[in-house]
Amino acid sequence: MENLKIGLCGTGNVGLAFAKSILNSEILIKQNYGLNISISLIGARKGKVEGLEGIPIVKNILDVTKSNDVDVVVELIGGIDDAYALAKATLKNKKHFITANKALIAAHSKELFELANQNNVHIGFEASVAGGIPIIRTIRDGLISNRINSFAGILNGTSNFIFSKMSDDGLAFDKALLLAQKEGFAEPDPTFDISGQDAAQKTSILATLSFFQHAVMENVYFEGIDKITPQDIDFGDQLDFVLKPLSVGILEKNGITLGSFPAFVKKDSLLASIHNENNAVLMNAENVGGTMYSGPGAGAKPTANSVLSDVIDVGRGKVFDYKKFVQNAITSSFENFSCDHYLKLSLNDKPGAVAKISTLLADYNLSIDNLIQKELDRNDDVIPLVTVISNSEDHIIKKAISDLQNLDEVQGQISHIRILDI
């Protein structure tokens, strides 16, 4: 029976769920893997943790990394600076480091991978992307003999929950956000999720593993989700589209293209079936083709379980060698990313407006695939016009939108949503 002693830093929801899942799975793990796992030391500033009485506590988390009674440090404190200091100290002290912290991995994985390699210890971060879905090990282990050409995923559960409620129940963005907060799927300050930063960080982590190129958040083009209106979702529905918060990574000859933004997908596509707070990742690999992995993207228990699976890996001697992932990523500008586009313009009820718009789009060599014009309310003097533009590069459609925005006939902000055929 091998003993594995854990130093736990961070005793919030996930930390407590992790401690509980160890107690729940202890016997199973002993029986099935011959591993004796226990929390031997806790790092907690307050000096005491309700529910974990009886386990020694130190107030300075860095002391956890120095203890002879700790084999692996589990970091669940969140934030970047303290977690970064903890990670470095852990690895330098030749202890394994396991974290659920996507911000930390997205920002510092290069240095941390190198440190782990130098000290011959493991760094586990299964919980940092897609919560309970074992996507990190799937890319790292399951698809290893494959060249991964691209991925597409729903990586932010908050955004997916909000879009689902807007689609299914016709809620406006603000109402859907309030509901997400009420049900625990959005933080009191939801900026990080709805700005797209969270998804961008996760995208960079998946890209690093998929393409053997160290990507950081700055390599990812991203947009927030707060500009979407129920009207956009309705028009999408008429066109047989569902709105999803998508993240994509594509390996191309001149570099990798990375992006996170709201996008329409076809109603019968795989990603369209991922509802509410769930996450999914669709991997496209050379030999195997497309495989998809989906499940709960967040929540204390799924996250804790992913952390525990990393701990068990360490116990079973599965120390992964990340030295091949430290080459800086060569990214191709998102300006050249090409797809179909949905545009919704609000027009003055003046004759010739549609002709003017069509001419402008034709000047940009953009072809209109679909055009919906509906007088929603006869008393209103503004008429929505929806067009689908086929296959345009991002910089071209953006220039065209900027010109359209300047037309006298166009009122308010133009809605622009990319359409992805995946």
Add this chain to the structure above:
Amino acid sequence: MENLKIGLCGTGNVGLAFAKSILNSEILIKQNYGLNISISLIGARKGKVEGLEGIPIVKNILDVTKSNDVDVVVELIGGIDDAYALAKATLKNKKHFITANKALIAAHSKELFELANQNNVHIGFEASVAGGIPIIRTIRDGLISNRINSFAGILNGTSNFIFSKMSDDGLAFDKALLLAQKEGFAEPDPTFDISGQDAAQKTSILATLSFFQHAVMENVYFEGIDKITPQDIDFGDQLDFVLKPLSVGILEKNGITLGSFPAFVKKDSLLASIHNENNAVLMNAENVGGTMYSGPGAGAKPTANSVLSDVIDVGRGKVFDYKKFVQNAITSSFENFSCDHYLKLSLNDKPGAVAKISTLLADYNLSIDNLIQKELDRNDDVIPLVTVISNSEDHIIKKAISDLQNLDEVQGQISHIRILDI
């Protein structure tokens, strides 16, 4: 650089795809994993293999297991008897054994796992279930700290292809089967797939890994898919159901319940979005909740890739200990499996038929959730009646169907399709 020499037995489609994928991935595998993988010996009765000239060949496949130039034997010959003899000889000669052969693993995994453990070698069978989807390693490694409570999946690509074509294009079973054969998704003799045996074997393998109980095909209740008519699919559509070839495994107090049969699922469910020849597995685990894995379920390239990922595992020293999986499964009879049921009866156009049927169902304490009666053709003297029976155990509904079948008012065979809420 570690060298890993492969003895390849079986040089059909998958064998050749495997050899090709080694050539394609050789550099990638060297760079990323420091592994030098090569096929050093081929076992082929004919004594020569087109496309693999230059590699030594032996005509007796058992000689491959004795060669000092072979570290791992890859079995892609199929069938049970020869593959079984090859597996035993390989493991006894302390070489690793990797196979795509579900029939072999379903029938003999207990003995083979024990042999592998005794000789401290690895047995890999990622390709035996769900082709290119890394489901074996996901259960084995990714969900290890979890108690798996149940799984449900689409494990037979041929059946899913046939049902998809019946649903999407309104084809009859025979036509859909012909199309599947034409497109290479069904064998010339499709018995094994459409009888449900293939799915039952895969179900037993997933059950063994999920529940730490050694299950064989005899533990699995299964039905074929050839009784389904386009009319059933149409009625299902009206009730918001999609027909899928499902396999389920459920851990219950008094044993595990295993089954493979055609079933209706809700249109907006995850499994409903798995189209054509694709496979999917939905795992329900205690801590993480439901996660789903989907992708191509068959095909030479995806299968070859799964085999290659097992080979790389061996090269990286990941030898899994299967000794905990050799306890015989305790299965609970499928008779007690409980779900909703769809019944379609063809009735004589006589007054009182519906009343008689309702009374009979009431006598069995079965409650009718939904009833559709349509006169499809006024010239026809037979009227289809569709009912949905809520939550009944299998033995009760089967008795009721047998009684209904004996009524004078009921013409032809009653259609019975289980409805699963997953």
